[in-house]
Amino acid sequence: MTPPLAEDHSLCKVLDSLIATDEPLITALSNAAALLYTTLENINWCGFYIFDGEKLVLGPFGGKPACTVIPMGKGVCGTAAQKREIISVADVDEFPGHIACDAASQSEIVLPIILSDGKLFGVLDVDAPVKNRFTDEDEGELAEVVSVLVGKLDAIITRSGNSWIS
Numbered sequence: 001m002t003p004p005l006a007e008d009h010s011l012c013k014v015l016d017s018l019i020a021t022d023e024p025l026i027t028a029l030s031n032a033a034a035l036l037y038t039t040l041e042n043i044n045w046c047g048f049y050i051f052d053g054e055k056l057v058l059g060p061f062g063g064k065p066a067c068t069v070i071p072m073g074k075g076v077c078g079t080a081a082q083k084r085e086i087i088s089v090a091d092v093d094e095f096p097g098h099i100a101c102d103a104a105s106q107s108e109i110v111l112p113i114i115l116s117d118g119k120l121f122g123v124l125d126v127d128a129p130v131k132n133r134f135t136d137e138d139e140g141e142l143a144e145v146v147s148v149l150v151g152k153l154d155a156i157i158t159r160s161g162n163s164w165i166s
Contacts, residue, residue, distance in 0.1 A: 011039060011141060012148045021155035028152055030060040036126070036145070037062025044104050044129045048113075049077050050122040056081055058120065067101040075099035077123050080110035084120065088139055090132045111146050116154050121137040125147075 047061020056070040105127035113121040
């Protein structure tokens with residue numbers, strides 16, 4: 001596991017410098033997932049589910065193999081995407097309809113990724129092997145991460161036409 005970031009290298013600053021807008025969308029998301037997975041403490045899964053116009057499909061991630069398709073409104077990810085709001089769950093066993101991809105996951109936070117044109121891109125999903133893992137501070141930091149990511153994604157999508165590999 002990567003050591004925590006130095007005080008002068010916030011997660012947002014590192015992400016901003018890591019992702020270039022002239023690279024493919026898949027590359028940007030892969031490096032973002034890898035950075036978060038290796039930097040955030042006490043998590044067991046971190047990645048993206050991408051909205052294909054009807055449902056969420058698995059994108060780049062770090063952790064064990066995961067559910068590949070999540071219907072809108074189902075589980076924490078589908079609910080956060082449908083409501084377009086952050087959902088933090090202290091105990092996944094208490095969330096009605098929770099989708100258990102990894103039995104070790106005990107708490108979860110999901111942040112919708114809304115592009116500047118208002119379109120839903122997908123969600124950032126982070127799971128932890130302990131209950132009550134995510135604080136208000138974590139939520140704020142991850143919301144800032146999503147904001148930086150949206151700026152990068154907007155530029156990449158504008159340049160590439162939403163192509164995953166160009």
